[in-house]
Amino acid sequence: MDARFDDLEDGYEETHYTPASIGSPSLIADDVHVRYRVFGGRRITQTDQGLLRKALNRGRRHVGAVSEVHAVKGVSFVAHHGESIGILGRNGAGKSTLLRALAGLLPMAAGNVYSAGTMSLLGVNAALMGSMTGERNIMIGGLALGLTPKEVREKMPSIVEFAGIGDFVNLPMSAYSSGMAARLRFAISTSVVPDILMIDEALATGDAEFRARSQARVEEIRDEAGTVFLVSHSIASVERMCNRAIWLEQGRMVMDGPVDDVCAAYKEATRVRPKKK
Numbered sequence: 712m713d714a715r716f717d718d719l720e721d722g723y724e725e726t727h728y729t730p731a732s733i734g735s736p737s738l739i740a741d742d743v744h745v746r747y748r749v750f751g752g753r754r755i756t757q758t759d760q761g762l763l764r765k766a767l768n769r770g771r772r773h774v775g776a777v778s779e780v781h782a783v784k785g786v787s788f789v790a791h792h793g794e795s796i797g798i799l800g801r802n803g804a805g806k807s808t809l810l811r812a813l814a815g816l817l818p819m820a821a822g823n824v825y826s827a828g829t830m831s832l833l834g835v836n837a838a839l840m841g842s843m844t845g846e847r848n849i850m851i852g853g854l855a856l857g858l859t860p861k862e863v864r865e866k867m868p869s870i871v872e873f874a875g876i877g878d879f880v881n882l883p884m885s886a887y888s889s890g891m892a893a894r895l896r897f898a899i900s901t902s903v904v905p906d907i908l909m910i911d912e913a914l915a916t917g918d919a920e921f922r923a924r925s926q927a928r929v930e931e932i933r934d935e936a937g938t939v940f941l942v943s944h945s946i947a948s949v950e951r952m953c954n955r956a957i958w959l960e961q962g963r964m965v966m967d968g969p970v971d972d973v974c975a976a977y978k979e980a981t982r983v984r985p986k987k988k
């Protein structure tokens with residue numbers, strides 16, 4: 712067991728949760744591990760200086776220590792159609808890494824992910840191009856989601872309306888506010904109902920009205936028997952939008968269960984207690 716994991720109060724054990732009324736499995740994560748390799752970051756010692764000189768003489772590009780961050784450590788669960796699963800955890804717990812690995816965007820060091828159906832990851836960094844107009848981004852995004860040019864053109868007005876960007880659609884996205892860009896990203900990514908929608912903090916931006924509309928869209932997707940994953944620092948968002956939650960701590964799954972139980976346990980564990988005098 713990871714030494715720092717012992718610090719967790721009450722020592723929650725990993726659980727394997729199967730909801731009472733479920734659809735068929737949509738995604739299975741089996742003992743998923745993700746490691747990042749990090750170059751540099753250590754104080755240069757005299758030995759390193761010697762190595763550095765040698766490496767430079769040989770014209771190598773990467774010099775310095777290589778270390779590893781074991782960001783996700785053996786996470787397993789089964790997600791079902793019709794479930795909306797919140798992923799909770801403190802900064803650096805491995806939430807975004809897990810989501811990207813589930814979406815197939817990061818290589819896994821070990822383990823497997825099996826999924827049934829199309830996946831769409833909606834993140835703060837989802838690629839839209841600043842130098843292109845909103846219209847062009849909608850076209851490219853739509854094609855990337857598997858629509859034909861004709862289908863994208865048909866959906867264009869509803870995407871623009873949902874995003875609430877009006878005439879800005881004809882301007883380069885570099886002229887958009889961050890909220891407008893986030894709304895357009897959300898509108899494009901959900902214009903085709905994916906079987907599995909993964910949302911990484913993307914709902915944190917936008918005003919109250921847009922948050923309500925995006926929540927309704929997420930519910931629609933869930934109701935169409937899709938599966939939704941939501942990474943958020945807002946426990947309230949997870950409670951509002953999810954029926955199940957997974958809590959990660961330092962890359963490990965601490966708890967998986969009904970959203971109210973997991974949120975209550977997470978709140979209790981992360982509560983700031985006044986120091987005893």
Ligand SMILES: Nc1ncnc2c1ncn2[C@@H]1O[C@H](COP(=O)(O)OP(=O)(O)OP(=O)(O)O)[C@@H](O)[C@H]1O
Pocket residue numbers: 747748749780782800801802803804805806807808809
């Ligand atoms: N590209 C990267 N290279 C090296 N280490 C990384 C990289 N991305 C993340 N990490 C490390 O992996 C661990 C998990 O990071 P991750 O971003 O998945 O956590 P998170 O729970 O989403 O955090 P946050 O809530 O702060 O967004 C952290 O220790 C982080 O420092």
